[in-house]
Amino acid sequence: MAASSRICIVSPGDALGARVAAATRRQAEVLGDRHEVTLIEDPEPSEAISSFSFASEDHRRSAAVLEAIEAAYQPDRPPHYLEVCDFRAPGLVALQARAAGHELLRGTTIGVRATASAELLALYDGSPELGGEERAAELEREQLRLADRLLWPGGDVLDRYQRHYADLALPPAVRAGCPPPPPEPARALPPAPPAGPLRILCLGALNRRSGVIDLVEACLALPEDEWELTLVGADTETAPLGQSMQMTIEMICGGDPRVRIIEPAADEELHARFGEHDLLAVPSIFEVCSHLALEAMRAGLPVLTTPVGAHVEAVEPGVSGWLCEDVGAAAIGRALTPLVGDPEAVARVRSSKGLAEVVRRAADPKAMLDAYDEMLGEAHAPTSSRAAVQPTQVTAVVPYYRAHLYVAEAVGSLLAQTHTELDVVLVDDGSFAPEDGVLDELAADPRVRVVHQRNRGDTIARNLGITLAEGDYLLMFDADNVLEPEFVARALELLQTDPELAYVTCWLRYIDPGGEALNGGGYAPLGNRVLSSEEENWDGDTAALTSRRWLERLRFPFHPRATIHSDWDLYRRLREVGGYGAVIPEPLARYRIQPQSILRSHDRALHRRSWAEMRSWRRLERAG
Structure with missing residues (x-):
């Protein structure tokens, strides 16, 4: 053991x-x-x-x-x-x-x-x-x-x-x-009446996968009339074209009194339902394990089931029930026909002691x-310590435009990373006001390089920064956000452990201009492997550590025509060349929501238009 x-x-x-x-x-x-x-x-x-x-x-x-x-x-x-x-x-x-x-x-x-x-x-x-x-x-x-x-x-x-x-x-x-299943009830089922129709019970929601329509059609096509069918379950709209299953069954039956549909039974009524019937039918098209079938057999009620799900292993023909050769009305009908013609055979199984023993063997706790x-x-493996990150240079690329109030905090959070082999390329996107002199102060640190370009947008600024970066891994970051100290080391460990990863991002916590947490909480991305939707970005924010070798597979990292969704477009283009991202599900970055930020200043229609344009450009690129 x-x-x-x-x-x-x-x-x-x-x-x-x-x-x-x-x-x-x-x-x-x-x-x-x-x-x-x-x-x-x-x-x-x-x-x-x-x-x-x-x-x-x-x-x-x-x-x-x-x-x-x-x-x-x-x-x-x-x-x-x-x-x-x-x-x-x-x-x-x-x-x-x-x-x-x-x-x-x-x-x-x-x-x-x-x-x-x-x-x-x-x-x-x-x-x-x-x-x-x-x-x-x-x-x-x-x-x-x-x-x-x-x-x-x-x-x-x-x-x-x-x-x-x-x-x-x-x-x-x-x-x-x-x-x-639950412990066997203390009392045995009452004996079946000496004569009368075969009383068939079907329990569970009335849905398509349960095969209940197949069961109804099979019963209605039986050559013998001596049967009754009781369906106990809640209605669903899973009949063809999303129609009510109960209404569909009632239309199929055409008022046949042998078929009745009643509301779901409470657990305390379940044993009584078993006692009122001769046979439990499980006509499923798809099933993993019918716990009701095991409970019925444990209580003494034999089961007729399609060959679907784990519970079929407890069905021994003539001992605990009967197994249909296939799913569908025809196979169920073939299995039911001899039982309706010989109800005594069902009664013998119902009154035998073998059902509970079969269930005990099929659902043996010791086997589990x-x-x-x-x-x-x-x-079983012992908990291991975190793998050591191999020495490697990381370059943070930060586009800057009129963010003088926040850039020092942003750059400070980059330089305070626990992974110390990190430098920063700050790309000034044509912001030359007096207060932008803060960039000169930051450039006094030998780890920070400031370059200037005329105002061409942050995507062009990011691409310039990537060109000038010296690191094998590139950290994309915005000039008004804040990164928690351990992000780079955590992300770098993932990228070094799995070279096929293209980028690593994390959850974001939203903050206001003053740095206080917003009631709006944050953003929990999934990476670009999970969702195919082109309606919402759950691939990740710009804040991500990326492998240079993956970026070099693209014609350009950030699309020069992108306006709103350049990060999402990057992750989608990486996915097209087999580059997937991972997510650290912890808020290791703080995203500052400005009154003029994209989240606030652009309505949904503009977001949709921007993303539709990005999709069109990607299709044009693929077409050559």
Whole structure:
């Protein structure tokens, strides 16, 4: 048995339904028999980040997860293993933080449990392009890319994930099993009536992926009339063309009294529902694990299921239920026909003692513990100290125009970096007022070089600074912002560790002209690998450390015609040549919001127009 480990499990809460949340709690209880387990449920973002701008609420929640992990552990006792679900990427910020050298997570193995990603759920419900699911899918993919392990429960789940994410290098897979269902009820199911129709129960939301329409059509096409179907679940608008599933089913049934739809049952009513029926049908088109199916079998109700999800491993034909040969109405009908014709066969299984034993074997806590022990034994690594940054010159490029009130603070923050091999090229973009004499004062420091050009805009000034810079790594910075002392060293470590990285940026904290924090919070970028959207910039701010060799792959670093979005355009052009950025998810830079700043002085229409022009120029460049 592996040594006891500190395990942190992040619950999906009720986002995937109360049963998935309950299964996560049972998983934590099982692992707690051998390990020190911390369960994080429904963390709320702190006031410090609640006002930040995030790419989505999923992105914000993942930041709250990192805060909860930081609150639960001490630096001298970090988690050995962290597990999150794939649904809506709750572990994304924690994974970004670990990649950026977070002291608490540096030695932590991070696994993603397959519970059903939002991308897959939307796909099987017929709405991959509706309701903002594209962004959730992109966050989920980045979480999978950064993770160390993919945990799957069994059945066809891994094969389905590998086929769907064939374009993504999934992390190594670990078969971890399903958590056991709740304890078996104290009372047995009442015996089935000696005669009468086969009473079929289907539980769960009425959605497309559940296959409920296939089940209804299969029942209506049965050659025998001796059946009843009860659907217990909330309606959804996932029928074709976004229509109500309940209304669609009612239209298909045409008032057939054998089919009834009732409101979802409370948990305390669930056993009563089991007792009123002979068979639970699970006709899913897509499923990871039907916890309801395991509960039904544990209670003594046999299951008819399509060959989808991990729960099928608990279905032994004629012992605990029956397995359809495929999904769809035809396959379900073929499986139902002999059962409707011979209800006594169903009654024999229903009254047998074998169902609970089959579930016990399929969801064996010891098997889950052994799987985690093996994984932790392979992946467990001691927390390492931060890698030493190799000596290298960094040049900060700072365009200047009428920023005399702030430039000394900006340059001072650059010269105060913990990475001391740093010089500054200040490019005066035609600002020659008396107060701009502050540049001469700054040039007295041998680490600061001031050059002048006529007023041509900050993009031309940045390109001139890059041409004059001597460092292998270039820090882009604005003359009115402030950089925290450790940014360059942290970013340089990432770039030296992964030479394929093109740039490293960080979160920003907004400040007012006087340097005080603004209620508007800050900006939490994602890097240029994650989102495909051309509507908003989540690639990063200008404040970034960039590898010179990546900039040299471009015709010019900053587009000379750019006005508002030169940084975003740079990151998009880097992406086109395979250069991706990483984010340190900490506010290591302070962004000063001026009354005349781009954020305040340009309306949304002008922003959209500017970015549309940048996209057009990129297309023209690609066309030659």
